[in-house]
Amino acid sequence: MSRITGARERARTEITAAIKDEARRQLAEEGAGRLSLRAVARTLGIASSALYRYYPSRDELLTALIVDAYDALGADAERALAAAGPPAGPPLVRWQAVCRAVRAWALEHPHEYALIYGSPVPGYSAPLVTTGPAARVGLALIAVARDAHAHGTLGAPGSPPALPPGLRADAERLAAELDIPLPAPAVAELVAAWVQLFGLVSFEVFGQLNRVVDARAEFFDQAVVRLARSLGLTGDSLSGQPAVTERGSSEGS
């Protein structure tokens, strides 16, 4: 895989990367809908048809960007988790770290976030390649709960209202697939928290909080702590200095 490469092959990987980089630049500026292969080729100084030797279609390029976005977000989440103290530390702090990292990344890369967590592109169905990177944030969240469980800092779930059978089956399947050493109700709670984390972030990034909530960071932190409590995570909340400070509503005209 890392054999010494001929000049041509090296040029190929370089150009492929250059195309993806320029595409990501345009994506970050204008959004996925306005990403134009011709524009990418233009700023790269090559003919638009030449671009098709590297990415057979616009969808393929988008897929590459999607994978990268998942990976960047996942890496940020993992980094934040690693920096938030050892596995034996207070789980609430670690939980907050991961959640705040997700929010911070999303606010910094709104178009890339929209690409992976927004409305799916019409004719496009995410290929299986994306499932691995897509799971990284979820795995980080799982790690927090798992470590807390292992170190006895995972209390009882907030409200376990008799897991219905289908949900229990899902939880057990997930626990088996991902090797999560947690009881089914905890897994179900974890999935719910995962969904709500991204619900919070999406609402903010997509501008749905405009004219409703101004204290975005406080709102987010509050919700995150509540999620953690419902999971049974213990520890004191670190309330000061949120990962992303307040900013005015980001709408245009």
Next chain:
Amino acid sequence: MSRITGARERARTEITAAIKDEARRQLAEEGAGRLSLRAVARTLGIASSALYRYYPSRDELLTALIVDAYDALGADAERALAAAGPPAGPPLVRWQAVCRAVRAWALEHPHEYALIYGSPVPGYSAPLVTTGPAARVGLALIAVARDAHAHGTLGAPGSPPALPPGLRADAERLAAELDIPLPAPAVAELVAAWVQLFGLVSFEVFGQLNRVVDARAEFFDQAVVRLARSLGLTGDSLSGQPAVTERGSSEGS
């Protein structure tokens, strides 16, 4: 406004409606990204340039569709609320009714849902016209809490962890703006529940639950009940016969 209209004016409103209807048809089939003015004009048998006499741009057409979508969703939510018993009835049932109506509408109209709650269109910023219809679901949720409060069926919020100042300000502003006779912590809780409701629905509609949760309706109902409990809504959960039955994952290839 409802003066008798000349033939020309009548034709105008008819054609305007026909354009919007056809556009909505294409939107429902292909999604907002693939909505083409020329295609609409084609199936309507008119020249594409003629269409611009009725909608000055694609964005204006989209705005009309957005308003309609908000209104349709809001109407469904209000209808479900009205059918879920009197204001003095058990608030949990009414809460569930509204939430389920939102989910059902979203699953039936995924592209229209994506138009209003998905990633925003690049150059497009929602005009103020949309804010009224957009608020209808929120107002229905507020009505549930308000009625419960008025009839003494609103318990204490689940976990009021010392509302931070910015959030409290937001809550008080909202309570004043919308005339909500509820204490600030309850308003804050309500907003959080509102966000999480749409987070749940969006995750499901946008296919993020694929390969994770199969028992979608159970998952949703569970989360909705938890939201209601955290609000302090009382009553027994109606668990049987969810508004939308299970269906297999809706992904393509």
Next chain:
DNA sequence: CACAAAACGAGAGCACTGCTCTTGCTTTTC
């Protein structure tokens, strides 16, 4: 080394898009 095979870049071209402008025609208004 020579030569066929593969990879490559550029250009032309197709079908499509949103949108504008001009040209006639019809309806309304004075």
Next chain:
DNA sequence: GAAAAGCAAGAGCAGTGCTCTCGTTTTGTG
């Protein structure tokens, strides 16, 4: 009845994704 306004259609512009062909360059192999 004439002037004004509204209207439909067509041509056209600039842009898009994508395909195909045609020379050129690089590669691996006999």
